[in-house]
Amino acid sequence: MTKFNGVHVALVTPMKKDYSVDFTRLTEICNWLIDEGVDGLVPAGSLGEYATLSHEERAKVVETVIEASNNRVPVIVGTGAAATQDVIYWAKHAKDNGAAGIMALPPINYNPLENEVIYHYKQLSNVGIPIIAYNNPRDYATDLTPDLLARLSKIENVVAVKEFSGDIRRVHDIIEKTDLEVLIGVDDLGMEGPLSGATGWISGVPNALPKEGIELFNLARAGKIEEALPLYRRLLPLFHFDAQPQLVQAIKYMMELAEQPAGPTRPPRLPLTNEEYIDIKNAFLLAKNKHVNV
Template identity: 30%
Template sequence: MTRTKTAWGGVYPAALTHFTATGELDEAATIDHIQWLIAQGADGVIVGGTSGEFIGMTLEEHARLIELAVDAGENRVPVIVGSGRYTTAESIFLTEHAQLAGASGGLVVQPYFQRPNRREILTHYRSVGAVGLPLMVYNIPANSAAEPVSVEDLAQLHADGVVHAVKSTLPTVNQVHELRSATDDSFRIFYGGISSPLEALAGGAHAWVSGLLNIAVPQALDLKRAIQASDLESARIAWEPLAQLARLVNIFRGQAGDLAVYRGLLSIFGRPPGHSRAPLLSLTPEQLRTLENEFAATQDRTIPVSPDR
């Protein structure tokens, strides 16, 4: 296998999937949301990841979401689709489906729940990588219950032409500059957290991908441009409204999930928020009022957030 050269980078929202109030996949609303993110200037989108609730879909629904995402992208920006499932066979099926649909790449999560060992995880990626679609490793040990794929293993998988990128959703950012040292620039490093994109981008990450970007593409672009200009002071200023939004995500910790908060903020912006699929729930009316009040308070302290920016 040969390495694919794809210059993925910048601001990549981890797009929400929209469901109806009764739990059906809302195809029109999902397409509309993806297109809205692109219209705001997103450099690319990732669809069908954690924020996209792939874990709550049937295999057939997951495949359909991949088709919707590619159609919504209209070849304007890279569309990387979640094509990983627990089994290797289903991951291969979805990655082949994504390739045929015209996706730019596949995001393949570590096999989850059963705690596969290192040999099993690496064999999984080599098997899925044989499809030939550029692959992004979704390194998220907190959700997958597997050990993180190490810097050394990622570098070897890339050198062998198996994977092209990583979404690093770890509690630390040191892996960013470690990967930059261990790989060449054809390996694309995506910071996947919510708390430290400034540090990650300054440390050499090519891109930031997060569910937070469902409601903050323009602000994230400001941060990206400041880092690209090596303007640390402007980067700190650009981070402030993002930090305020990140704080809002955490105000219901233990009472409501981050996806519910993103949907609540979309509602405040006047955008269709959609629903998550049960067991995930929307904010209660009382929680939504609290979010509205807290959001209004942030506008007294920082740059206003507007869906039209």
């Protein structure tokens, strides 16, 4: 039985003009996304700019999202940190505040040995909260290959993987070699993932277009390719921004276009160029079936 079905939005952290966290907007965004029908919320991930938050801010972000959810949808908390003891701290904080699970990267501050990766997840398992292992070899040194995931899947509380390698063949291999739930992690596989057996999607662009993301995922999971494909092709130019280093700036601008503003990004993330904003706006209009500038 799967625990994390459907579309879970990797939340942005809304900021005010002075770069302070806008907790009021965070609550409003959570309520809007839940009303739009998302299946879960994921605070304190990469898209949430967790690495730029102070300890107090990060704790309050997690607590605000869990409070806003009010058990209407599960909350999966990102626990990324340099030291295993710090990841354990955030896992315990998530559990103590009522999170449904955590999204946990392998060690991030260097290229660890396989036994170190396994130790890392075993220590997290001792917290006693469901773990979604986060595989992101695009941005971090470790690649949680299907063979390594087969070993991790034997750890009691490792129940799923967020697969962000961008290689759709990984979904098939993980399903064959493990009993883990697979949540697709990169938006531009938002159709191929569920077609290949992914039961969940930890998504970025649905911060701005939740209904479209939900419709696409459900059509693909049901195998309705003829209905899913036109929608997917409209959304795909936007989805590509999710796989770029500037994904946070891009998705926050998409939210502004969707009339759900989330403010600026904290340095070192800086505003995009005018040309990039024009590209995002045109892709957004295409996704909404509106006029596109030529």
